[in-house]
Amino acid sequence: MTEGLPLAGRGVVVTGGSRGIGAAVVRLALAQGADVVFGYHSDEKRASALADEMGAAHPGRRCTALRADVADADEARRFATAALERLEQLDVLVNNAGMTRDTVFARMSRQQWHEVIATNLDSMYTVTKPLLMPLVKQRSGAIVNIASSSGLHGIPGQTAYSAAKAGVIGFTKALAKEIGARGVTVNAVAPGLIETDMTAAIPEDKAELLKSLIPGHAFGTPEDVAHLVCFLASGRARYITGQAIEISGGLVV
Numbered sequence: 177m178t179e180g181l182p183l184a185g186r187g188v189v190v191t192g193g194s195r196g197i198g199a200a201v202v203r204l205a206l207a208q209g210a211d212v213v214f215g216y217h218s219d220e221k222r223a224s225a226l227a228d229e230m231g232a233a234h235p236g237r238r239c240t241a242l243r244a245d246v247a248d249a250d251e252a253r254r255f256a257t258a259a260l261e262r263l264e265q266l267d268v269l270v271n272n273a274g275m276t277r278d279t280v281f282a283r284m285s286r287q288q289w290h291e292v293i294a295t296n297l298d299s300m301y302t303v304t305k306p307l308l309m310p311l312v313k314q315r316s317g318a319i320v321n322i323a324s325s326s327g328l329h330g331i332p333g334q335t336a337y338s339a340a341k342a343g344v345i346g347f348t349k350a351l352a353k354e355i356g357a358r359g360v361t362v363n364a365v366a367p368g369l370i371e372t373d374m375t376a377a378i379p380e381d382k383a384e385l386l387k388s389l390i391p392g393h394a395f396g397t398p399e400d401v402a403h404l405v406c407f408l409a410s411g412r413a414r415y416i417t418g419q420a421i422e423i424s425g426g427l428v429v
Contacts, residue, residue: 182410184209187263189256191215191246191303192273194223196372197322197405200398201270202239204406206230211238213259215273217245238262246273247294252302259307266310268409271344272322273299276374281335289336296340300347308355315359318409321348322401325368325424341366345420352418361417363408368424369395391426 188205192198193214202214203226212230216223223241230239240262244255260266275295277288304319311317326334327341345364352362369375369386375395378386387393404423407413 181209182412183268183406186210186267186409187265188212188268188270188409189214189259189263189266189307190270190272191244191255191299192217193270194219194226194241196374197367197370197398197401198270198272199226200402201272201405202226202230204399204402205268205409206234206237206239208406208410209237210268211263213238213240213242213262215242215244215246215255215259217243217273246299246303247291249302252299253306256303256306260310265314266307267317269304269307269311269317269319270322270405270409271300271303271319273303274322274324276334276337278333278337280333284336292336293340293343296337297343297347300344304351311360312355312358317360318413319348319351319360319362320405320408321362321364322405323348323364323366323420325366325422325427328366328420328422348420349418356417361408361413363413363417364420365401365404365408366420366422366424367396367401368422368427370401371395371397389428390424394425396423396425 183205188210190198190201193202194216202212205212227239227241242255242258245251277292321344323344324341326338327345330338348362348364
């Protein structure tokens with residue numbers, strides 16, 4: 177490991193990597209020396225632009241965008257196979273793909289519930305399962321799952337999302353215990369209010385109220401989260417596993 181490049185030579189897979197936190201992880205991982213394959217759901221133009229930008233910024237390193245609906249087992253399997261083909265070696269998996277369908281539980285439809293659970297929680301199975309054994313066989317690597325403060329504390333209007341992200345944390349802790357002896361770490365990062373498309377949709381008056389609950393009176397940035405993710409993905413975090421680390425600026429929920 178090079179001091180200035182903690183991910184030098186590592187192969188990284190990121191789901192939901194075309195925007196927000198995922199895109200920040202892609203950018204930082206490449207800046208820290210990694211080759212990256214990232215998934216996107218539908219916005220091919222944005223994904224291609226990011227891959228081209230990273231290719232120009234980091235010549236000699238690989239940055240590949242692959243379309244995948246991670247809630248679909250067959251698509252996730254194809255994505256995993258293609259990702260492995262494009263990387264010399266898999267060292268890091270970042271499960272970042274997610275979505276919300278916020279509404280009070282009394283009005284929540286079964287479809288809304290299933291969409292949120294499928295994308296946020298079922299994807300832990302559909303993506304991690306085909307990519308797990310390469311990490312286990314080489315007896316090294318890291319899995320970083322993006323959870324949420326919502327999964328730690330529960331948020332009104334987010335019963336499905338809170339349930340899914342709490343499930344991600346449980347998944348993380350159990351898998352860490354299963355494969356820790358194989359040299360693979362598994363951790364979760366639980367962001368609070370971060371400047372993404374999701375928070376951009378919050379009405380201004382509500383956003384100001386939420387900021388007042390944060391000691392620093394500001395939302396975090398995707399880069400704040402990316403730095404924690406890439407630390408956990410590096411050898412510097414080799415003795416950290418099974419943790420759900422909240423990154424919320426001290427938000428009181």
